[in-house]
Amino acid sequence: MTSVFAYEVSPRQATAFEGGRVSATPQLQAALDQVFDRSKVASAPVVTLQVDTSGSTRSHPIRGAAMDLGFSAGSLEPIALSLATRLAGAMDNRSKPSLLMVSVHDGPSATVRRVVLWTFPQQEVFSLRVSRGTANLVLMEAFSRESSLRKIALLEGPNTSTGMLTARVLDFQVTSADRSVADLWITKFLDARLQMSSVEGTHVLAQALRAAHNKTRDDARSQDQITAAIAALRVAANIRTSLSQVASTFLSGRAADAFLASTPAEAQAAVFDIDQDKFDQLVQYRRFTLESGVVVSAPFDELRDGGAVQVSEENGQRRLRVEGGIEDEQVRTRV
Amino acid sequence: MSNGDFGAAYDAREPLLEALRATLELKANSALEGVRHIDRLVFRVKERDSFVKKATKVNDDGTPKYANPMVELEDQVAGRVITFFRDDIPIVRERLEAWFGAVEHEVKEPAGPKEFDYESDHYVFVISEHDKPAGWSGIGDMPTTFEFQVRTLFMHAWAEPQHDLGYKTPGGVELDSETRRELAWVAASAWGADRTLNQVALRLNAFNEVH
Numbered sequence: 387m388t389s390v391f392a393y394e395v396s397p398r399q400a401t402a403f404e405g406g407r408v409s410a411t412p413q414l415q416a417a418l419d420q421v422f423d424r425s426k427v428a429s430a431p432v433v434t435l436q437v438d439t440s441g442s443t444r445s446h447p448i449r450g451a452a453m454d455l456g457f458s459a460g461s462l463e464p465i466a467l468s469l470a471t472r473l474a475g476a477m478d479n480r481s482k483p484s485l486l487m488v489s490v491h492d493g494p495s496a497t498v499r500r501v502v503l504w505t506f507p508q509q510e511v512f513s514l515r516v517s518r519g520t521a522n523l524v525l526m527e528a529f530s531r532e533s534s535l536r537k538i539a540l541l542e543g544p545n546t547s548t549g550m551l552t553a554r555v556l557d558f559q560v561t562s563a564d565r566s567v568a569d570l571w572i573t574k575f576l577d578a579r580l581q582m583s584s585v586e587g588t589h590v591l592a593q594a595l596r597a598a599h600n601k602t603r604d605d606a607r608s609q610d611q612i613t614a615a616i617a618a619l620r621v622a623a624n625i626r627t628s629l630s631q632v633a634s635t636f637l638s639g640r641a642a643d644a645f646l647a648s649t650p651a652e653a654q655a656a657v658f659d660i661d662q663d664k665f666d667q668l669v670q671y672r673r674f675t676l677e678s679g680v681v682v683s684a685p686f687d688e689l690r691d692g693g694a695v696q697v698s699e700e701n702g703q704r705r706l707r708v709e710g711g712i713e714d715e716q717v718r719t720r721v
Numbered sequence: 722m723s724n725g726d727f728g729a730a731y732d733a734r735e736p737l738l739e740a741l742r743a744t745l746e747l748k749a750n751s752a753l754e755g756v757r758h759i760d761r762l763v764f765r766v767k768e769r770d771s772f773v774k775k776a777t778k779v780n781d782d783g784t785p786k787y788a789n790p791m792v793e794l795e796d797q798v799a800g801r802v803i804t805f806f807r808d809d810i811p812i813v814r815e816r817l818e819a820w821f822g823a824v825e826h827e828v829k830e831p832a833g834p835k836e837f838d839y840e841s842d843h844y845v846f847v848i849s850e851h852d853k854p855a856g857w858s859g860i861g862d863m864p865t866t867f868e869f870q871v872r873t874l875f876m877h878a879w880a881e882p883q884h885d886l887g888y889k890t891p892g893g894v895e896l897d898s899e900t901r902r903e904l905a906w907v908a909a910s911a912w913g914a915d916r917t918l919n920q921v922a923l924r925l926n927a928f929n930e931v932h
Binding site: 589 | 748751752788789793819820821822847849850851853861864866
């Protein structure tokens with residue numbers, strides 16, 4: 387670690403920031419290494435910085451700052467301070483004050499630098515002090531290294547046009563249902579986009595569900611899980627997820643294995659927004675409740691022309707016809 | 722690095738580049754699913770000799786143009802889509818930009834209204850982590866980006882023979898004025914045909930269907 391800076395940052399802060407360059411002591415290095423390793427930043431999801439595409443400079447406030455921090459010979463403090471200003475602007479009043487740390491490191495080779503941006507939220511802690519047999523409990527505020535609200539961004543690369551175009555990001559709130567919370571770190575501060583776009587992610591999700599469905603045709607429990615997953619994903623609003631998260635939330639055993647089997651590990655972890663319209667189009671799952679109370683769940687291919695389920699309109703009313711051999715029958719209590 | 726070293730280094734990565742090529746071609750096809758008037762979409766891995774030639778380029782002062790061409794050369798894997806009509810290009814742009822992360826986009830066109838020459842949309846996109854084949858991280862200095870072009874059939878018909886004729890490269894063939902005039906006429910004709918065909922397509926409602 388060649389240099390490190392720390393600032394206390396409050397939402398929309400307009401006053402001067404407390405902080406500056408700090409000593410890169412072995413203890414600090416060890417503490418940050420511990421946070422880095424425990425957070426598995428090295429294998430965290432990757433985002434692409436939304437650089438200015440109009441020219442060859444690929445300018446971007448975070449990229450520019452990281453490049454200057456890594457390679458510039460001049461004073462680094464103003465650059466680190468600009469990041470504090472940017473973070474304050476990105477936060478809203480629901481955010482707690484945070485500690486912003488910026489650390490600069492040598493990279494894996496002589497031409498590569500690594501810049502890590504860390505935020506640790508402020509939390510109230512108790513400090514017990516005992517003096518001459520008298521115990522005193524002091525309420526303090528401290529920045530928590532282990533908080534689930536901590537965020538990290540790792541940029542690494544050479545000082546070339548292809549360097550530091552992406553970042554590995556740790557943000558436990560990225561899948562929050564509150565989009566403004568989910569977007570704080572990646573969208574508002576880093577000005578980046580999830581590498582797996584909504585369109586691609588939805589495609590991959592639909593393909594994985596179809597593959598899982600096809601592989602588990604002989605397993606009623608797995609089929610039920612997959613059907614329930616599709617039904618839930620179809621109606622969830624503003625959902626941001628990953629294949630790993632879908633598997634852990636909705637599936638288990640054979641269903642989960644079949645769902646993840648065809649997708650590489652990096653793609654399983656990639657976070658994306660589900661495009662609901664596209665999902666409906668790709669999954670083509672339909673569940674019909676008839677006037678008689680009969681429920682028909684029609685998977686994928688059976689709704690096409692010539693499929694087992696035929697939906698038509700007669701005298702202004704939609705009607706359904708289905709015919710096929712019974713493979714399995716279960717007695718269920720309908721609640 | 723010597724030419725031989727660059728060549729050997731490129732040979733070592735060629736299988737990974739080929740795997741990436743296949744993945745990106747699949748992904749680009751998915752991105753453009755349902756888009757009409759696509760003549761073809763192709764990805765290729767840069768040929769070894771072409772890579773070495775570019776990697777060893779020098780500036781006017783004799784210094785290497787690229788500090789680390791193994792990373793800096795962004796067309797090691799490159800793709801191109803060719804559309805029927807000019808008005809298809811914005812549709813293709815929108816789809817590609819939604820799918821891939823662009824870091825550079827340039828519309829290459831003649832400098833002035835009296836000139837007719839090369840036209841093409843040039844993109845540089847980031848190679849997403851989940852598109853990289855297994856083993857990619859094990860080789861140092863792999864590219865982080867790929868190039869992509871969007872053209873119409875007529876833009877392509879004008880652009881492709883230029884490479885082969887080689888007159889634009891330093892040390893290439895010197896052209897007499899008659900030849901330059903003929904080439905200008907070809908470029909203008911391609912532009913005119915492209916534009917007219919697009920107008921006909923508009924008149925015949927070729928773009929009315931939802932993509």
